[in-house]
Amino acid sequence: MKKKRESHKLFFIGLDFLSAATAWFLFFAYRKFFIESDNLGHHIAFQTGPQFYLGLFYVPIYWLVIYYLSGNYRDVWRRSRIKEFSNTFSQTVFGVVVLFFLLLLDDEVKTYTAYYDTFFALLILHFSLTIFVRLMIATFIKSMLRSKKIGFNTIIVGNNARSLDLYNELQTDRISQGYMLVGFVDNGSNNNFLNNKLNMLGGYKDLPAIIKKNEIEEVIIAIESSKHKEIIEVTNLLEDENVILKIIPDLYDVVSGSVKMQSVLGTVLIEINHEMMPVWQHVVKRGIDIIASILVITILSPLYFALAIAIKFSTKNKVFFKQERIGIHGKPFQIIKFRSMVVDAEKNGPTLASINDTRVTPIGRWLRKYRLDELPQFYNVLIGEMSIVGPRPERKFFIDKIIEVAPHYKHLQRVRPGITSWGQVKFGYAENVEQMVERLKFDILYIENMSIAVDFRIMVYTILTIIKGSGK
Numbered sequence: 001m002k003k004k005r006e007s008h009k010l011f012f013i014g015l016d017f018l019s020a021a022t023a024w025f026l027f028f029a030y031r032k033f034f035i036e037s038d039n040l041g042h043h044i045a046f047q048t049g050p051q052f053y054l055g056l057f058y059v060p061i062y063w064l065v066i067y068y069l070s071g072n073y074r075d076v077w078r079r080s081r082i083k084e085f086s087n088t089f090s091q092t093v094f095g096v097v098v099l100f101f102l103l104l105l106d107d108e109v110k111t112y113t114a115y116y117d118t119f120f121a122l123l124i125l126h127f128s129l130t131i132f133v134r135l136m137i138a139t140f141i142k143s144m145l146r147s148k149k150i151g152f153n154t155i156i157v158g159n160n161a162r163s164l165d166l167y168n169e170l171q172t173d174r175i176s177q178g179y180m181l182v183g184f185v186d187n188g189s190n191n192n193f194l195n196n197k198l199n200m201l202g203g204y205k206d207l208p209a210i211i212k213k214n215e216i217e218e219v220i221i222a223i224e225s226s227k228h229k230e231i232i233e234v235t236n237l238l239e240d241e242n243v244i245l246k247i248i249p250d251l252y253d254v255v256s257g258s259v260k261m262q263s264v265l266g267t268v269l270i271e272i273n274h275e276m277m278p279v280w281q282h283v284v285k286r287g288i289d290i291i292a293s294i295l296v297i298t299i300l301s302p303l304y305f306a307l308a309i310a311i312k313f314s315t316k317n318k319v320f321f322k323q324e325r326i327g328i329h330g331k332p333f334q335i336i337k338f339r340s341m342v343v344d345a346e347k348n349g350p351t352l353a354s355i356n357d358t359r360v361t362p363i364g365r366w367l368r369k370y371r372l373d374e375l376p377q378f379y380n381v382l383i384g385e386m387s388i389v390g391p392r393p394e395r396k397f398f399i400d401k402i403i404e405v406a407p408h409y410k411h412l413q414r415v416r417p418g419i420t421s422w423g424q425v426k427f428g429y430a431e432n433v434e435q436m437v438e439r440l441k442f443d444i445l446y447i448e449n450m451s452i453a454v455d456f457r458i459m460v461y462t463i464l465t466i467i468k469g470s471g472k
Contacts, residue, residue, distance in 0.1 A: 015133050
């Protein structure tokens with residue numbers, strides 16, 4: 001069912017394409033019959049040409065790009081009609097403004113008011129057709145969900161009074177919210193609240209396998225709010241799973257404003273949102289990474305060459321240092337740095353560098369001071385293993401030690417690691433696991449507040465650190 005619904009995205013994209021093409025066709029006719037006819041003082045026959053057909057193809061493509069960057073096709077089966085209306089209106093206003101200045105501002109008009117007529121004609125035509133089709137689809141989907149003809153495979157994590165109350169509420173809801181309860185996952189309790197209600201699918205440590213086997217789409221955590229450790233373990237296990245994660249709120253969550261009402265009649269749940277930035281910001285961030293990496297590698301190539309010569313003559317060893325680090329979604333990669341330590345620096349096992357580390361070479365100390373040893377990592381950024389801004393990547397050896405103390409470290413693997421980070425700017429390099437854990441809070445804060453604006457602030461502070469030579 002899940003894979004089938006994913007394939008239906010093409011249907012929604014096709015409808016948006018047809019709506020945009022129809023709106024452009026009607027707008028083209030409006031310009032001919034009203035704007036251009038008014039300019040010439042007589043009726044103009046409706047004639048098509050190469051420009052008309054190009055517009056009929058490329059303008060809808062332009063709208064699909066806007067919708068994609070706005071995240072419109074992420075979850076087409078959970079659309080709210082009110083949100084659909086507001087999102088479509090804002091997307092239409094933005095798109096029409098851009099089209100107006102790119103394609104329509106050069107039109108010859110009899111009076112200046114014709115520009116206003118042109119703008120609002122396109123706005124009204126495009127918005128009306130698009131929102132009509134979208135609301136029809138959203139209403140149809142909503143009726144299918146409420147009648148339980150379609151739904152989302154859901155499991156409950158927990159076997160206690162809260163999970164039983166949740167089960168009873170979902171089963172007695174007058175209007176279905178689309179939850180199709182497949183079973184429950186036990187969190188190690190000896191209770192049997194749900195044993196006679198749902199199938200027990202296993203323990204919570206088996207969650208990834210259970211999700212894959214049963215094609216689970218939503219997970220509701222019903223563990224007591226006082227059991228923070230278990231809740232964190234569950235969220236960590238689900239970090240890389242493509243599921244919607246929800247949790248039953250307690251009174252503190254309600255009072256603190258964490259609970260946002262999503263449905264007037266639905267069960268009150270908090271959705272744990274793993275989307276750090278809108279789609280368009282992800283695209284822009286990656287675009288900045290690529291362009292900046294190309295510019296840095298190209299413009300600073302003389303500096304790269306000079307540093308390589310200096311390292312070679314001062315140490316008589318290899319210029320570049322490669323080491324396996326853990327990247328996004330736990331995927332290992334080879335990080336590249338200018339060599340700043342002696343070759344056998346870790347002959348006694350993995351060790352973090354310290355301020356007065358004797359393993360650091362004289363030129364290496366200077367490179368670290370101005371962060372120049374990190375310059376080769378722009379290649380890692382260019383090929384997509386890293387980003388300019390993101391949590392610093394660590395070795396698996398140290399990650400395992402950090403997770404023993406701070407299991408939430410796994411949250412950092414939701415994003416690409418970076419050359420610089422908020423933790424790097426606020427705390428600097430860590431010399432031991434305790435300092436790594438202390439720096440972790442800054443990187444978690446970064447992930448929860450990710451934006452292009454925050455990235456630029458971090459880059460500015462990093463540049464100031466380099467200029468001051470306050471790195472270590």
